[in-house]
Amino acid sequence: MPDAITPAAPVLIGRLGPFDVALDGTLSARDGAEAPSFGFRWRDRRIAARFIDGRRVAFSVVAGHVPFTAESAEARPRVIAAVAALRDSLPKGWRLRLTPDHAVHLETEALLGSPPTASRLVSAAAELALTLDPCLDLLEEEGARAA
Numbered sequence: 001m002p003d004a005i006t007p008a009a010p011v012l013i014g015r016l017g018p019f020d021v022a023l024d025g026t027l028s029a030r031d032g033a034e035a036p037s038f039g040f041r042w043r044d045r046r047i048a049a050r051f052i053d054g055r056r057v058a059f060s061v062v063a064g065h066v067p068f069t070a071e072s073a074e075a076r077p078r079v080i081a082a083v084a085a086l087r088d089s090l091p092k093g094w095r096l097r098l099t100p101d102h103a104v105h106l107e108t109e110a111l112l113g114s115p116p117t118a119s120r121l122v123s124a125a126a127e128l129a130l131t132l133d134p135c136l137d138l139l140e141e142e143g144a145r146a147a
Contacts, residue, residue: 016118025117042129043136045147049125055114057121059107059128063135064144066102075143082142086135094131104144106135 010022018036019027029036029051037050047061066079083104087096090106097105108131110124 016121019118021118025119026115027118027121028115040125042132045136047125047128051116052109055116056109056111057116057124058109059125061106061132062147063104063106063132064139064147065104066098067143067145068102071145072143078142079139079144082138082144086138090135091131103147104139106132 010024010026010028012020013023014021015030016027017038018030020030021027035051037048039046039048041047042061045061045063047059050058050060052058064079066083067075069076083096083098086104090096091108094106094108097107099105108128110127112120112124
């Protein structure tokens with residue numbers, strides 16, 4: 001009986017954060033990590049990214065902080081109104097949370113397909129940054145503290 005044919009291992013061309021990148025652009029978790037994560041910065045904010053089920057990436061960012069009354073009694077109501085306006089106008093699939101420490105968290109997910117590729121991941125991160133910009137502009141204009 002002939003030996004079973006074993007598929008050839010993909011030819012790796014490099015690394016991208018916690019991923020190995022194959023010649024065809026396919027990403028695979030390095031060291032067998034089940035839910036690899038990484039971060040990057042955009043407009044002085046740290047964006048956390050985490051792979052979910054090998055096909056999607058979840059993004060999370062602290063967009064700013066609502067100032068305490070003692071910090072800026074004038075800006076606080078404007079920022080609270082901006083947060084309410086953001087919540088009502090976020091793109092489909094985006095979520096906004098206001099935490100007890102007054103941090104404004106924005107979260108969303110992007111589908112990368114199966115198998116995920118480096119180009120789809122970079123495109124998803126760029127789309128996130130471009131969609132995030134007007135949210136950050138609004139919060140900054142109304143006096144939100146930096147994240």
